[in-house]
Amino acid sequence: MTAPDLSLWAAARRRLWGDRGARLSLAVLALIALACLVGPVLTGHSYERISYDYPRTPPSLQVYPRPETIGPALERLALRMRVRIEDVTVGADALRLTLAADGPVDDRVLTFFARSDLFGPAAVLGRAEDGRRLTVRVPLRETRFLLGTDAIGRDLLTRVLVAGRVSLALGVLATGVALLIGVAYGAAAGTLGGAADAAMMRLVDILYALPFVFFVILLVVVFGRSLALVFVAVGAVEWLDMARIVRGEALAIRRQDYVRAAEALGVGTGAILRRHVIPNALGPVLAYGALLVPRVILLESFLSFLGLGVQEPMTSWGVLIAEGARSIESAPWMLLAPALALVATLLALTALAERLRAALDPRG
Structure with a gap:
Protein backbone atom coordinates (compact mmCIF):
# COMPACT_ATOMS: atom_id res chain seq x y z
CA MET A 1 0.00 0.00 0.00
CA THR A 2 2.81 2.44 -0.83
CA ALA A 3 1.21 3.90 -3.95
CA PRO A 4 -1.39 6.04 -2.07
CA ASP A 5 1.43 7.60 -0.05
CA LEU A 6 3.22 8.83 -3.16
CA SER A 7 3.01 12.48 -4.13
CA LEU A 8 1.74 13.45 -7.58
CA TRP A 9 5.29 14.00 -8.88
CA ALA A 10 6.64 10.77 -7.37
CA ALA A 11 3.73 8.78 -8.82
CA ALA A 12 4.20 10.44 -12.22
CA ARG A 13 7.92 9.67 -12.16
CA ARG A 14 7.23 6.02 -11.31
CA ARG A 15 4.62 5.69 -14.08
CA LEU A 16 6.89 7.36 -16.61
CA TRP A 17 9.91 5.21 -15.78
CA GLY A 18 7.75 2.08 -15.83
CA ASP A 19 6.59 2.83 -19.38
CA ARG A 20 8.72 0.94 -21.91
CA GLY A 21 7.84 3.42 -24.67
CA ALA A 22 8.98 6.34 -22.51
CA ARG A 23 12.29 4.63 -21.77
CA LEU A 24 12.80 3.87 -25.45
CA SER A 25 12.05 7.49 -26.42
CA LEU A 26 14.48 8.77 -23.80
CA ALA A 27 17.16 6.37 -25.02
CA VAL A 28 16.70 7.49 -28.64
CA LEU A 29 16.86 11.16 -27.67
CA ALA A 30 19.93 10.57 -25.50
CA LEU A 31 21.72 8.78 -28.34
CA ILE A 32 20.85 11.52 -30.84
CA ALA A 33 21.96 14.27 -28.45
CA LEU A 34 25.21 12.44 -27.60
CA ALA A 35 25.96 11.81 -31.28
CA CYS A 36 25.37 15.46 -32.16
CA LEU A 37 27.52 16.60 -29.24
CA VAL A 38 30.62 14.44 -29.68
CA GLY A 39 30.12 12.93 -33.15
CA PRO A 40 31.61 15.81 -35.21
CA VAL A 41 34.88 15.44 -33.30
CA LEU A 42 35.10 11.73 -34.19
CA THR A 43 34.20 11.81 -37.89
CA GLY A 44 37.59 13.17 -38.96
CA HIS A 45 36.01 15.92 -41.07
CA SER A 46 35.20 19.57 -40.49
CA TYR A 47 31.59 20.48 -41.22
CA GLU A 48 32.69 23.37 -43.45
CA ARG A 49 35.69 21.76 -45.21
CA ILE A 50 35.14 21.39 -48.95
CA SER A 51 36.64 18.37 -50.70
CA TYR A 52 36.71 19.42 -54.33
CA ASP A 53 37.69 15.91 -55.45
CA TYR A 54 34.66 14.28 -53.80
CA PRO A 55 31.49 16.15 -54.87
CA ARG A 56 28.25 14.13 -54.49
CA THR A 57 30.12 11.04 -53.30
CA PRO A 58 27.61 8.30 -52.37
CA PRO A 59 27.60 6.73 -48.90
CA SER A 60 30.10 3.91 -48.50
CA LEU A 61 32.12 1.98 -45.92
CA GLN A 62 35.08 1.76 -48.30
CA VAL A 63 38.18 3.86 -47.93
CA TYR A 64 38.86 6.62 -50.43
CA PRO A 65 40.63 7.21 -52.75
CA ARG A 66 39.59 4.21 -54.80
CA LEU A 140 47.54 8.56 -50.22
CA ARG A 141 45.19 10.53 -47.98
CA GLU A 142 42.73 7.88 -46.82
CA THR A 143 39.27 8.98 -45.81
CA ARG A 144 35.72 7.67 -45.45
CA PHE A 145 32.34 9.22 -46.17
CA LEU A 146 29.86 7.02 -44.32
CA LEU A 147 26.86 9.13 -45.39
CA GLY A 148 28.43 10.52 -48.55
CA THR A 149 29.12 14.15 -49.39
CA ASP A 150 27.02 17.09 -50.56
CA ALA A 151 27.14 18.96 -53.85
CA ILE A 152 30.49 20.63 -53.08
CA GLY A 153 32.17 17.74 -51.29
CA ARG A 154 31.47 18.39 -47.60
CA ASP A 155 31.08 15.32 -45.38
CA LEU A 156 27.35 14.77 -44.87
CA LEU A 157 27.63 12.82 -41.62
CA THR A 158 29.49 15.68 -39.94
CA ARG A 159 27.05 18.24 -41.29
CA VAL A 160 24.02 16.24 -40.11
CA LEU A 161 25.47 16.01 -36.60
CA VAL A 162 26.39 19.71 -36.47
CA ALA A 163 22.95 20.56 -37.86
CA GLY A 164 21.45 18.48 -35.04
CA ARG A 165 23.25 20.66 -32.50
CA VAL A 166 21.66 23.77 -33.99
CA SER A 167 18.15 22.31 -34.35
CA LEU A 168 18.09 20.72 -30.89
CA ALA A 169 19.56 23.77 -29.18
CA LEU A 170 17.10 26.06 -30.91
CA GLY A 171 14.21 23.75 -30.03
CA VAL A 172 15.13 23.54 -26.35
CA LEU A 173 16.00 27.24 -25.92
CA ALA A 174 12.98 28.56 -27.80
CA THR A 175 10.74 26.19 -25.85
CA GLY A 176 12.26 27.42 -22.59
CA VAL A 177 11.61 31.05 -23.53
CA ALA A 178 8.05 30.20 -24.63
CA LEU A 179 7.42 28.42 -21.32
CA LEU A 180 8.85 31.29 -19.29
CA ILE A 181 6.86 34.01 -21.04
CA GLY A 182 3.70 31.96 -21.57
CA VAL A 183 3.50 30.65 -17.99
CA ALA A 184 4.10 34.07 -16.44
CA TYR A 185 1.68 35.85 -18.79
CA GLY A 186 -1.08 33.24 -18.67
CA ALA A 187 -0.87 32.76 -14.89
CA ALA A 188 -1.04 36.53 -14.34
CA ALA A 189 -4.04 36.90 -16.66
CA GLY A 190 -5.97 34.04 -15.10
CA THR A 191 -5.24 35.12 -11.53
CA LEU A 192 -6.03 38.82 -12.03
CA GLY A 193 -9.22 38.13 -13.95
CA GLY A 194 -11.73 40.81 -14.89
CA ALA A 195 -10.69 43.68 -17.14
CA ALA A 196 -6.98 42.88 -16.81
CA ASP A 197 -7.56 39.34 -18.02
CA ALA A 198 -9.69 40.55 -20.94
CA ALA A 199 -7.12 43.14 -22.02
CA MET A 200 -4.21 40.71 -21.77
CA MET A 201 -5.97 38.04 -23.80
CA ARG A 202 -7.03 40.54 -26.48
CA LEU A 203 -3.34 41.27 -26.97
CA VAL A 204 -2.75 37.54 -27.44
CA ASP A 205 -5.56 37.47 -30.04
CA ILE A 206 -3.96 40.37 -31.92
CA LEU A 207 -0.60 38.60 -32.01
CA TYR A 208 -2.33 35.44 -33.21
CA ALA A 209 -3.74 37.39 -36.16
CA LEU A 210 -0.28 38.41 -37.44
CA PRO A 211 0.88 36.26 -40.41
CA PHE A 212 3.93 34.46 -39.11
CA VAL A 213 5.82 34.13 -42.40
CA PHE A 214 5.31 37.83 -43.22
CA PHE A 215 6.50 38.66 -39.72
CA VAL A 216 9.71 36.67 -40.28
CA ILE A 217 10.25 38.27 -43.70
CA LEU A 218 9.90 41.70 -42.11
CA LEU A 219 12.51 40.79 -39.48
CA VAL A 220 14.86 39.51 -42.19
CA VAL A 221 14.50 42.73 -44.19
CA VAL A 222 15.15 44.91 -41.15
CA PHE A 223 17.83 42.93 -39.29
CA GLY A 224 19.25 40.50 -41.86
CA ARG A 225 19.48 36.71 -41.65
CA SER A 226 20.98 35.16 -38.54
CA LEU A 227 20.47 32.37 -36.03
CA ALA A 228 19.45 34.92 -33.38
CA LEU A 229 16.72 36.14 -35.72
CA VAL A 230 15.26 32.63 -35.99
CA PHE A 231 15.28 32.37 -32.21
CA VAL A 232 13.47 35.72 -31.85
CA ALA A 233 10.93 34.88 -34.55
CA VAL A 234 10.06 31.48 -33.08
CA GLY A 235 10.00 32.72 -29.49
CA ALA A 236 7.75 35.64 -30.45
CA VAL A 237 4.85 33.37 -31.40
CA GLU A 238 5.25 30.06 -29.58
CA TRP A 239 4.44 31.46 -26.14
CA LEU A 240 0.88 32.37 -27.20
CA ASP A 241 -0.51 28.83 -26.94
CA MET A 242 1.22 28.34 -23.61
CA ALA A 243 -0.30 31.57 -22.28
CA ARG A 244 -3.80 30.36 -23.16
CA ILE A 245 -3.26 26.94 -21.60
CA VAL A 246 -1.88 28.36 -18.35
CA ARG A 247 -4.59 31.03 -18.24
CA GLY A 248 -7.26 28.28 -18.37
CA GLU A 249 -5.52 26.34 -15.61
CA ALA A 250 -5.18 29.51 -13.51
CA LEU A 251 -8.90 30.27 -13.83
CA ALA A 252 -9.71 26.76 -12.58
CA ILE A 253 -7.17 26.92 -9.73
CA ARG A 254 -8.39 30.36 -8.70
CA ARG A 255 -11.77 28.86 -7.78
CA GLN A 256 -10.24 26.26 -5.46
CA ASP A 257 -10.86 26.54 -1.74
CA TYR A 258 -7.19 26.81 -0.78
CA VAL A 259 -6.76 29.83 -3.06
CA ARG A 260 -9.83 31.52 -1.62
CA ALA A 261 -8.53 30.79 1.87
CA ALA A 262 -5.20 32.40 0.97
CA GLU A 263 -7.00 35.48 -0.36
CA ALA A 264 -9.07 35.69 2.83
CA LEU A 265 -5.87 35.62 4.87
CA GLY A 266 -4.57 38.61 2.93
CA VAL A 267 -1.96 36.81 0.80
CA GLY A 268 -0.96 39.01 -2.14
CA THR A 269 -1.48 38.17 -5.80
CA GLY A 270 2.22 37.59 -6.40
CA ALA A 271 2.47 35.11 -3.55
CA ILE A 272 -0.64 33.26 -4.75
CA LEU A 273 0.91 32.99 -8.19
CA ARG A 274 4.19 31.61 -6.82
CA ARG A 275 2.75 29.28 -4.18
CA HIS A 276 -0.47 27.97 -5.71
CA VAL A 277 -1.20 28.82 -9.34
CA ILE A 278 2.11 28.08 -11.08
CA PRO A 279 3.04 24.91 -9.09
CA ASN A 280 -0.40 23.37 -9.67
CA ALA A 281 -0.35 24.21 -13.38
CA LEU A 282 3.06 22.65 -14.04
CA GLY A 283 1.64 19.26 -15.05
CA PRO A 284 -0.07 20.43 -18.27
CA VAL A 285 2.77 22.92 -18.83
CA LEU A 286 5.45 20.22 -18.83
CA ALA A 287 3.39 17.96 -21.07
CA TYR A 288 2.78 20.74 -23.58
CA GLY A 289 6.39 21.87 -23.31
CA ALA A 290 7.57 18.41 -24.37
CA LEU A 291 5.28 18.68 -27.40
CA LEU A 292 6.52 22.19 -28.12
CA VAL A 293 10.14 21.11 -28.65
CA PRO A 294 9.41 19.07 -31.82
CA ARG A 295 7.07 21.80 -33.00
CA VAL A 296 9.82 24.42 -32.70
CA ILE A 297 12.34 22.15 -34.46
CA LEU A 298 9.86 21.61 -37.28
CA LEU A 299 9.15 25.33 -37.49
CA GLU A 300 12.87 26.14 -37.71
CA SER A 301 13.25 23.50 -40.41
CA PHE A 302 10.38 25.09 -42.33
CA LEU A 303 11.97 28.55 -42.11
CA SER A 304 15.37 27.21 -43.15
CA PHE A 305 13.75 25.33 -46.03
CA LEU A 306 12.33 28.65 -47.25
CA GLY A 307 15.76 30.29 -46.92
CA LEU A 308 14.71 32.44 -43.95
CA GLY A 309 16.48 30.50 -41.23
CA VAL A 310 20.03 29.38 -40.53
CA GLN A 311 22.57 30.55 -43.10
CA GLU A 312 25.83 29.09 -44.40
CA PRO A 313 28.38 28.08 -43.28
CA MET A 314 26.26 27.13 -40.25
CA THR A 315 23.62 24.54 -40.98
CA SER A 316 20.53 22.89 -39.55
CA TRP A 317 18.35 19.94 -40.48
CA GLY A 318 16.04 22.28 -42.38
CA VAL A 319 18.93 23.69 -44.42
CA LEU A 320 20.20 20.19 -45.27
CA ILE A 321 16.72 19.02 -46.24
CA ALA A 322 16.34 22.04 -48.54
CA GLU A 323 19.70 21.26 -50.18
CA GLY A 324 18.79 17.59 -50.49
CA ALA A 325 15.44 18.38 -52.09
CA ARG A 326 17.24 20.25 -54.86
CA SER A 327 19.53 17.28 -55.53
CA ILE A 328 17.10 14.41 -54.94
CA GLU A 329 17.50 12.96 -58.44
CA SER A 330 21.30 13.00 -58.61
CA ALA A 331 22.12 12.52 -54.89
CA PRO A 332 19.12 11.16 -52.91
CA TRP A 333 21.28 10.49 -49.83
CA MET A 334 21.58 14.25 -49.33
CA LEU A 335 17.86 14.31 -48.49
CA LEU A 336 17.52 10.95 -46.75
CA ALA A 337 20.23 11.47 -44.10
CA PRO A 338 18.95 14.74 -42.53
CA ALA A 339 15.30 13.75 -43.05
CA LEU A 340 15.74 10.49 -41.14
CA ALA A 341 17.53 12.30 -38.31
CA LEU A 342 14.74 14.88 -38.09
CA VAL A 343 11.94 12.28 -38.23
CA ALA A 344 13.57 10.09 -35.57
CA THR A 345 13.96 13.09 -33.24
CA LEU A 346 10.40 14.32 -33.78
CA LEU A 347 8.90 10.87 -33.24
CA ALA A 348 10.89 10.32 -30.05
CA LEU A 349 9.97 13.75 -28.66
CA THR A 350 6.29 13.34 -29.54
CA ALA A 351 6.12 9.85 -28.00
CA LEU A 352 7.83 11.10 -24.85
CA ALA A 353 5.45 14.05 -24.58
CA GLU A 354 2.40 11.78 -24.87
CA ARG A 355 3.69 9.47 -22.16
CA LEU A 356 4.62 12.41 -19.96
CA ARG A 357 1.08 13.76 -20.31
CA ALA A 358 -0.33 10.36 -19.35
CA ALA A 359 2.05 10.05 -16.40
CA LEU A 360 1.08 13.48 -15.05
CA ASP A 361 -2.63 12.72 -15.33
CA PRO A 362 -3.80 12.07 -11.72
CA ARG A 363 -6.65 9.95 -13.06
CA GLY A 364 -4.19 7.57 -14.80
Whole structure:
Protein backbone atom coordinates (compact mmCIF):
# COMPACT_ATOMS: atom_id res chain seq x y z
CA MET A 1 0.00 0.00 0.00
CA THR A 2 2.81 2.44 -0.83
CA ALA A 3 1.21 3.90 -3.95
CA PRO A 4 -1.39 6.04 -2.07
CA ASP A 5 1.43 7.60 -0.05
CA LEU A 6 3.22 8.83 -3.16
CA SER A 7 3.01 12.48 -4.13
CA LEU A 8 1.74 13.45 -7.58
CA TRP A 9 5.29 14.00 -8.88
CA ALA A 10 6.64 10.77 -7.37
CA ALA A 11 3.73 8.78 -8.82
CA ALA A 12 4.20 10.44 -12.22
CA ARG A 13 7.92 9.67 -12.16
CA ARG A 14 7.23 6.02 -11.31
CA ARG A 15 4.62 5.69 -14.08
CA LEU A 16 6.89 7.36 -16.61
CA TRP A 17 9.91 5.21 -15.78
CA GLY A 18 7.75 2.08 -15.83
CA ASP A 19 6.59 2.83 -19.38
CA ARG A 20 8.72 0.94 -21.91
CA GLY A 21 7.84 3.42 -24.67
CA ALA A 22 8.98 6.34 -22.51
CA ARG A 23 12.29 4.63 -21.77
CA LEU A 24 12.80 3.87 -25.45
CA SER A 25 12.05 7.49 -26.42
CA LEU A 26 14.48 8.77 -23.80
CA ALA A 27 17.16 6.37 -25.02
CA VAL A 28 16.70 7.49 -28.64
CA LEU A 29 16.86 11.16 -27.67
CA ALA A 30 19.93 10.57 -25.50
CA LEU A 31 21.72 8.78 -28.34
CA ILE A 32 20.85 11.52 -30.84
CA ALA A 33 21.96 14.27 -28.45
CA LEU A 34 25.21 12.44 -27.60
CA ALA A 35 25.96 11.81 -31.28
CA CYS A 36 25.37 15.46 -32.16
CA LEU A 37 27.52 16.60 -29.24
CA VAL A 38 30.62 14.44 -29.68
CA GLY A 39 30.12 12.93 -33.15
CA PRO A 40 31.61 15.81 -35.21
CA VAL A 41 34.88 15.44 -33.30
CA LEU A 42 35.10 11.73 -34.19
CA THR A 43 34.20 11.81 -37.89
CA GLY A 44 37.59 13.17 -38.96
CA HIS A 45 36.01 15.92 -41.07
CA SER A 46 35.20 19.57 -40.49
CA TYR A 47 31.59 20.48 -41.22
CA GLU A 48 32.69 23.37 -43.45
CA ARG A 49 35.69 21.76 -45.21
CA ILE A 50 35.14 21.39 -48.95
CA SER A 51 36.64 18.37 -50.70
CA TYR A 52 36.71 19.42 -54.33
CA ASP A 53 37.69 15.91 -55.45
CA TYR A 54 34.66 14.28 -53.80
CA PRO A 55 31.49 16.15 -54.87
CA ARG A 56 28.25 14.13 -54.49
CA THR A 57 30.12 11.04 -53.30
CA PRO A 58 27.61 8.30 -52.37
CA PRO A 59 27.60 6.73 -48.90
CA SER A 60 30.10 3.91 -48.50
CA LEU A 61 32.12 1.98 -45.92
CA GLN A 62 35.08 1.76 -48.30
CA VAL A 63 38.18 3.86 -47.93
CA TYR A 64 38.86 6.62 -50.43
CA PRO A 65 40.63 7.21 -52.75
CA ARG A 66 39.59 4.21 -54.80
CA PRO A 67 42.02 2.86 -57.44
CA GLU A 68 39.80 3.96 -60.33
CA THR A 69 39.84 7.58 -59.12
CA ILE A 70 43.62 7.93 -58.78
CA GLY A 71 44.35 8.07 -62.52
CA PRO A 72 41.88 10.88 -63.35
CA ALA A 73 43.04 12.83 -60.29
CA LEU A 74 46.69 12.59 -61.42
CA GLU A 75 45.72 13.78 -64.90
CA ARG A 76 44.01 16.85 -63.45
CA LEU A 77 47.05 17.61 -61.31
CA ALA A 78 49.40 17.16 -64.27
CA LEU A 79 47.51 19.81 -66.22
CA ARG A 80 47.78 22.24 -63.33
CA MET A 81 51.50 21.49 -62.76
CA ARG A 82 52.24 21.54 -66.53
CA VAL A 83 54.13 18.27 -66.38
CA ARG A 84 53.74 14.72 -67.63
CA ILE A 85 53.22 11.93 -65.14
CA GLU A 86 55.00 8.67 -66.00
CA ASP A 87 55.83 5.32 -64.40
CA VAL A 88 53.03 5.34 -61.83
CA THR A 89 53.25 2.59 -59.20
CA VAL A 90 50.33 2.32 -56.78
CA GLY A 91 51.22 0.95 -53.36
CA ALA A 92 49.12 0.20 -50.31
CA ASP A 93 49.42 3.69 -48.85
CA ALA A 94 51.46 5.72 -51.36
CA LEU A 95 52.28 6.29 -55.02
CA ARG A 96 55.63 6.28 -56.72
CA LEU A 97 55.72 8.26 -59.94
CA THR A 98 57.88 10.37 -62.23
CA LEU A 99 57.21 13.97 -63.23
CA ALA A 100 58.59 14.86 -66.67
CA ALA A 101 58.64 18.17 -68.55
CA ASP A 102 60.37 19.81 -71.51
CA GLY A 103 62.30 22.02 -69.11
CA PRO A 104 63.56 21.64 -65.51
CA VAL A 105 60.80 20.63 -63.07
CA ASP A 106 60.34 23.19 -60.30
CA ASP A 107 60.01 21.60 -56.84
CA ARG A 108 57.31 24.11 -55.99
CA VAL A 109 54.80 22.26 -58.18
CA LEU A 110 54.83 19.46 -55.60
CA THR A 111 52.61 21.60 -53.36
CA PHE A 112 49.71 20.72 -55.67
CA PHE A 113 49.74 17.20 -54.24
CA ALA A 114 49.30 18.47 -50.66
CA ARG A 115 46.42 20.70 -51.77
CA SER A 116 44.60 17.72 -53.23
CA ASP A 117 42.01 15.77 -51.24
CA LEU A 118 43.49 12.47 -52.41
CA PHE A 119 47.21 12.90 -51.75
CA GLY A 120 49.55 14.11 -49.05
CA PRO A 121 52.85 16.09 -49.28
CA ALA A 122 55.18 14.62 -51.90
CA ALA A 123 58.78 13.61 -51.15
CA VAL A 124 61.53 13.73 -53.78
CA LEU A 125 63.26 10.37 -54.32
CA GLY A 126 65.46 11.21 -57.28
CA ARG A 127 66.20 13.79 -59.97
CA ALA A 128 67.64 13.55 -63.48
CA GLU A 129 70.85 15.46 -64.17
CA ASP A 130 69.13 17.90 -66.49
CA GLY A 131 66.27 18.38 -63.99
CA ARG A 132 63.61 17.37 -66.51
CA ARG A 133 62.55 14.24 -64.64
CA LEU A 134 61.66 14.07 -60.98
CA THR A 135 60.85 10.84 -59.11
CA VAL A 136 58.60 11.37 -56.10
CA ARG A 137 56.72 9.43 -53.46
CA VAL A 138 53.18 10.67 -52.81
CA PRO A 139 51.24 9.31 -49.80
CA LEU A 140 47.54 8.56 -50.22
CA ARG A 141 45.19 10.53 -47.98
CA GLU A 142 42.73 7.88 -46.82
CA THR A 143 39.27 8.98 -45.81
CA ARG A 144 35.72 7.67 -45.45
CA PHE A 145 32.34 9.22 -46.17
CA LEU A 146 29.86 7.02 -44.32
CA LEU A 147 26.86 9.13 -45.39
CA GLY A 148 28.43 10.52 -48.55
CA THR A 149 29.12 14.15 -49.39
CA ASP A 150 27.02 17.09 -50.56
CA ALA A 151 27.14 18.96 -53.85
CA ILE A 152 30.49 20.63 -53.08
CA GLY A 153 32.17 17.74 -51.29
CA ARG A 154 31.47 18.39 -47.60
CA ASP A 155 31.08 15.32 -45.38
CA LEU A 156 27.35 14.77 -44.87
CA LEU A 157 27.63 12.82 -41.62
CA THR A 158 29.49 15.68 -39.94
CA ARG A 159 27.05 18.24 -41.29
CA VAL A 160 24.02 16.24 -40.11
CA LEU A 161 25.47 16.01 -36.60
CA VAL A 162 26.39 19.71 -36.47
CA ALA A 163 22.95 20.56 -37.86
CA GLY A 164 21.45 18.48 -35.04
CA ARG A 165 23.25 20.66 -32.50
CA VAL A 166 21.66 23.77 -33.99
CA SER A 167 18.15 22.31 -34.35
CA LEU A 168 18.09 20.72 -30.89
CA ALA A 169 19.56 23.77 -29.18
CA LEU A 170 17.10 26.06 -30.91
CA GLY A 171 14.21 23.75 -30.03
CA VAL A 172 15.13 23.54 -26.35
CA LEU A 173 16.00 27.24 -25.92
CA ALA A 174 12.98 28.56 -27.80
CA THR A 175 10.74 26.19 -25.85
CA GLY A 176 12.26 27.42 -22.59
CA VAL A 177 11.61 31.05 -23.53
CA ALA A 178 8.05 30.20 -24.63
CA LEU A 179 7.42 28.42 -21.32
CA LEU A 180 8.85 31.29 -19.29
CA ILE A 181 6.86 34.01 -21.04
CA GLY A 182 3.70 31.96 -21.57
CA VAL A 183 3.50 30.65 -17.99
CA ALA A 184 4.10 34.07 -16.44
CA TYR A 185 1.68 35.85 -18.79
CA GLY A 186 -1.08 33.24 -18.67
CA ALA A 187 -0.87 32.76 -14.89
CA ALA A 188 -1.04 36.53 -14.34
CA ALA A 189 -4.04 36.90 -16.66
CA GLY A 190 -5.97 34.04 -15.10
CA THR A 191 -5.24 35.12 -11.53
CA LEU A 192 -6.03 38.82 -12.03
CA GLY A 193 -9.22 38.13 -13.95
CA GLY A 194 -11.73 40.81 -14.89
CA ALA A 195 -10.69 43.68 -17.14
CA ALA A 196 -6.98 42.88 -16.81
CA ASP A 197 -7.56 39.34 -18.02
CA ALA A 198 -9.69 40.55 -20.94
CA ALA A 199 -7.12 43.14 -22.02
CA MET A 200 -4.21 40.71 -21.77
CA MET A 201 -5.97 38.04 -23.80
CA ARG A 202 -7.03 40.54 -26.48
CA LEU A 203 -3.34 41.27 -26.97
CA VAL A 204 -2.75 37.54 -27.44
CA ASP A 205 -5.56 37.47 -30.04
CA ILE A 206 -3.96 40.37 -31.92
CA LEU A 207 -0.60 38.60 -32.01
CA TYR A 208 -2.33 35.44 -33.21
CA ALA A 209 -3.74 37.39 -36.16
CA LEU A 210 -0.28 38.41 -37.44
CA PRO A 211 0.88 36.26 -40.41
CA PHE A 212 3.93 34.46 -39.11
CA VAL A 213 5.82 34.13 -42.40
CA PHE A 214 5.31 37.83 -43.22
CA PHE A 215 6.50 38.66 -39.72
CA VAL A 216 9.71 36.67 -40.28
CA ILE A 217 10.25 38.27 -43.70
CA LEU A 218 9.90 41.70 -42.11
CA LEU A 219 12.51 40.79 -39.48
CA VAL A 220 14.86 39.51 -42.19
CA VAL A 221 14.50 42.73 -44.19
CA VAL A 222 15.15 44.91 -41.15
CA PHE A 223 17.83 42.93 -39.29
CA GLY A 224 19.25 40.50 -41.86
CA ARG A 225 19.48 36.71 -41.65
CA SER A 226 20.98 35.16 -38.54
CA LEU A 227 20.47 32.37 -36.03
CA ALA A 228 19.45 34.92 -33.38
CA LEU A 229 16.72 36.14 -35.72
CA VAL A 230 15.26 32.63 -35.99
CA PHE A 231 15.28 32.37 -32.21
CA VAL A 232 13.47 35.72 -31.85
CA ALA A 233 10.93 34.88 -34.55
CA VAL A 234 10.06 31.48 -33.08
CA GLY A 235 10.00 32.72 -29.49
CA ALA A 236 7.75 35.64 -30.45
CA VAL A 237 4.85 33.37 -31.40
CA GLU A 238 5.25 30.06 -29.58
CA TRP A 239 4.44 31.46 -26.14
CA LEU A 240 0.88 32.37 -27.20
CA ASP A 241 -0.51 28.83 -26.94
CA MET A 242 1.22 28.34 -23.61
CA ALA A 243 -0.30 31.57 -22.28
CA ARG A 244 -3.80 30.36 -23.16
CA ILE A 245 -3.26 26.94 -21.60
CA VAL A 246 -1.88 28.36 -18.35
CA ARG A 247 -4.59 31.03 -18.24
CA GLY A 248 -7.26 28.28 -18.37
CA GLU A 249 -5.52 26.34 -15.61
CA ALA A 250 -5.18 29.51 -13.51
CA LEU A 251 -8.90 30.27 -13.83
CA ALA A 252 -9.71 26.76 -12.58
CA ILE A 253 -7.17 26.92 -9.73
CA ARG A 254 -8.39 30.36 -8.70
CA ARG A 255 -11.77 28.86 -7.78
CA GLN A 256 -10.24 26.26 -5.46
CA ASP A 257 -10.86 26.54 -1.74
CA TYR A 258 -7.19 26.81 -0.78
CA VAL A 259 -6.76 29.83 -3.06
CA ARG A 260 -9.83 31.52 -1.62
CA ALA A 261 -8.53 30.79 1.87
CA ALA A 262 -5.20 32.40 0.97
CA GLU A 263 -7.00 35.48 -0.36
CA ALA A 264 -9.07 35.69 2.83
CA LEU A 265 -5.87 35.62 4.87
CA GLY A 266 -4.57 38.61 2.93
CA VAL A 267 -1.96 36.81 0.80
CA GLY A 268 -0.96 39.01 -2.14
CA THR A 269 -1.48 38.17 -5.80
CA GLY A 270 2.22 37.59 -6.40
CA ALA A 271 2.47 35.11 -3.55
CA ILE A 272 -0.64 33.26 -4.75
CA LEU A 273 0.91 32.99 -8.19
CA ARG A 274 4.19 31.61 -6.82
CA ARG A 275 2.75 29.28 -4.18
CA HIS A 276 -0.47 27.97 -5.71
CA VAL A 277 -1.20 28.82 -9.34
CA ILE A 278 2.11 28.08 -11.08
CA PRO A 279 3.04 24.91 -9.09
CA ASN A 280 -0.40 23.37 -9.67
CA ALA A 281 -0.35 24.21 -13.38
CA LEU A 282 3.06 22.65 -14.04
CA GLY A 283 1.64 19.26 -15.05
CA PRO A 284 -0.07 20.43 -18.27
CA VAL A 285 2.77 22.92 -18.83
CA LEU A 286 5.45 20.22 -18.83
CA ALA A 287 3.39 17.96 -21.07
CA TYR A 288 2.78 20.74 -23.58
CA GLY A 289 6.39 21.87 -23.31
CA ALA A 290 7.57 18.41 -24.37
CA LEU A 291 5.28 18.68 -27.40
CA LEU A 292 6.52 22.19 -28.12
CA VAL A 293 10.14 21.11 -28.65
CA PRO A 294 9.41 19.07 -31.82
CA ARG A 295 7.07 21.80 -33.00
CA VAL A 296 9.82 24.42 -32.70
CA ILE A 297 12.34 22.15 -34.46
CA LEU A 298 9.86 21.61 -37.28
CA LEU A 299 9.15 25.33 -37.49
CA GLU A 300 12.87 26.14 -37.71
CA SER A 301 13.25 23.50 -40.41
CA PHE A 302 10.38 25.09 -42.33
CA LEU A 303 11.97 28.55 -42.11
CA SER A 304 15.37 27.21 -43.15
CA PHE A 305 13.75 25.33 -46.03
CA LEU A 306 12.33 28.65 -47.25
CA GLY A 307 15.76 30.29 -46.92
CA LEU A 308 14.71 32.44 -43.95
CA GLY A 309 16.48 30.50 -41.23
CA VAL A 310 20.03 29.38 -40.53
CA GLN A 311 22.57 30.55 -43.10
CA GLU A 312 25.83 29.09 -44.40
CA PRO A 313 28.38 28.08 -43.28
CA MET A 314 26.26 27.13 -40.25
CA THR A 315 23.62 24.54 -40.98
CA SER A 316 20.53 22.89 -39.55
CA TRP A 317 18.35 19.94 -40.48
CA GLY A 318 16.04 22.28 -42.38
CA VAL A 319 18.93 23.69 -44.42
CA LEU A 320 20.20 20.19 -45.27
CA ILE A 321 16.72 19.02 -46.24
CA ALA A 322 16.34 22.04 -48.54
CA GLU A 323 19.70 21.26 -50.18
CA GLY A 324 18.79 17.59 -50.49
CA ALA A 325 15.44 18.38 -52.09
CA ARG A 326 17.24 20.25 -54.86
CA SER A 327 19.53 17.28 -55.53
CA ILE A 328 17.10 14.41 -54.94
CA GLU A 329 17.50 12.96 -58.44
CA SER A 330 21.30 13.00 -58.61
CA ALA A 331 22.12 12.52 -54.89
CA PRO A 332 19.12 11.16 -52.91
CA TRP A 333 21.28 10.49 -49.83
CA MET A 334 21.58 14.25 -49.33
CA LEU A 335 17.86 14.31 -48.49
CA LEU A 336 17.52 10.95 -46.75
CA ALA A 337 20.23 11.47 -44.10
CA PRO A 338 18.95 14.74 -42.53
CA ALA A 339 15.30 13.75 -43.05
CA LEU A 340 15.74 10.49 -41.14
CA ALA A 341 17.53 12.30 -38.31
CA LEU A 342 14.74 14.88 -38.09
CA VAL A 343 11.94 12.28 -38.23
CA ALA A 344 13.57 10.09 -35.57
CA THR A 345 13.96 13.09 -33.24
CA LEU A 346 10.40 14.32 -33.78
CA LEU A 347 8.90 10.87 -33.24
CA ALA A 348 10.89 10.32 -30.05
CA LEU A 349 9.97 13.75 -28.66
CA THR A 350 6.29 13.34 -29.54
CA ALA A 351 6.12 9.85 -28.00
CA LEU A 352 7.83 11.10 -24.85
CA ALA A 353 5.45 14.05 -24.58
CA GLU A 354 2.40 11.78 -24.87
CA ARG A 355 3.69 9.47 -22.16
CA LEU A 356 4.62 12.41 -19.96
CA ARG A 357 1.08 13.76 -20.31
CA ALA A 358 -0.33 10.36 -19.35
CA ALA A 359 2.05 10.05 -16.40
CA LEU A 360 1.08 13.48 -15.05
CA ASP A 361 -2.63 12.72 -15.33
CA PRO A 362 -3.80 12.07 -11.72
CA ARG A 363 -6.65 9.95 -13.06
CA GLY A 364 -4.19 7.57 -14.80
